[in-house]
Amino acid sequence: MTESPILCSIDLDAPGKQVGQLQVPRSSNMAGWSNQYVPIVSIAGGDGPTAVVLGGVHGDEPEGQIAALNLLRRLEPAQVHGRLIVIPCVSMDASLEYSRLWPSGANMNRSFPGSPDGSPDEQLAHFLSTEVFPRSEIVVDMHSGGRTGLCVPWSEMHWVDDPEQRRQMVDGMYAWNADWCCVYIDIAGSGLLVGEAERQGKIVVSTELGGGGFVTAEIHRLSISGLENVLRHFGVIAGEAVTRADLGKPEQTLLMATERDNYLLAPESGLFETFVDLGQHVSVGEPLGQMHFLERPDRAPEVIESLTDGIVCSVRAIATTDQGDNVVVVAREASRSELD
Structure with missing residues (x-):
């Protein structure tokens, strides 16, 4: 070496x-x-x-x-x-x-x-x-x-x-x-x-x-x-x-948070508006936030929905977001025995 x-x-x-x-x-x-x-x-x-x-x-x-x-x-x-x-x-x-x-x-x-x-x-x-x-x-x-x-x-x-x-x-x-x-x-x-x-x-x-x-x-x-x-x-x-x-x-x-679907990524670049708070329980299909597009004020925002049931444990802290950036993490609640 x-x-x-x-x-x-x-x-x-x-x-x-x-x-x-x-x-x-x-x-x-x-x-x-x-x-x-x-x-x-x-x-x-x-x-x-x-x-x-x-x-x-x-x-x-x-x-x-x-x-x-x-x-x-x-x-x-x-x-x-x-x-x-x-x-x-x-x-x-x-x-x-x-x-x-x-x-x-x-x-x-x-x-x-x-x-x-x-x-x-x-x-x-x-x-x-x-x-x-x-x-x-x-x-x-x-x-x-x-x-x-x-x-x-x-x-x-x-x-x-x-x-x-x-x-x-x-x-x-x-x-x-x-x-x-x-x-x-x-x-x-x-x-x-x-x-x-x-x-x-x-x-x-x-x-x-x-x-x-x-x-x-x-x-x-x-x-x-x-x-x-x-x-x-x-x-x-x-x-x-x-x-x-x-x-x-x-x-x-x-x-x-052990599945890819726990990590929600921005589908496009824009300004992210979160709908959810840390610690909040959410369900599959529930809107978590939406992307706004400054260059297209006439365009409807792109809504990002949860892919899993669980608890919001992380959200994007700034609005400016690039395509592919993580915007929300939704994790499922588990028991300690699952780690045995």
Whole structure:
């Protein structure tokens, strides 16, 4: 395997708390020889599992970035039973521009497993795939709907075939203590970070913490409390994990968005008007929204109908929509026993 061109300024196997950078080679119009610095922190306090915590794979999703920053500043080695490797923002340039994609147009969440000889995003994905994930048992990848999507705040997972890996991922998903949990599929290509971590047999916990271009105090509280509770659940940091019952809250609602028909796509470009609210129950054939066409004010809007019965768990947060963009996700309610 080709050695990674990325330099890491800290020793990922050393004890204690280290703060450093990953130096990703790049060229720009301002500098032919340059590096993009990606922050990385390792906190090791003793024997125990290793967890990787990642935020900002998409730059317009600040929820996870802020939760990771709060976590790494607060924790000291004495509070960590194993090791934490925290990268609070994977896509630095995208975050600085509040953009989903890198300035190059790369989607970091379609770059895995990466390549040491590829573009900067592929080089970074390769480093994570070959140097970071193999050191861990748990991978936490925090997302939200970003600027263009608004989701009910959920913790999520893919279905994986290995029963023990799946059981631990289900437990981790529920340990976030969000009101909603969701099992989802990929509908926009391969190359996801979580997919590579799952392929390596890791326990993967992910989220969609709201979105829509804004973050409420409630979402910030859920982001950090959920992250810390998951790490306690797996014995990475000190303290007892709490359950929904401990918090006086009802059991989570489990959503299954595992069919293509759960994901409604715009048939044409235009302005999307939603008819439905997050958490609303809908039926097959029920109108979910409609597309308007500015160039044709005389033309009737194109209505988009639900293809399934279920609960609205995501809606498009902005009206401007291209053909093929996801506008609504309708998932069916399920029981936890279905994940056994």
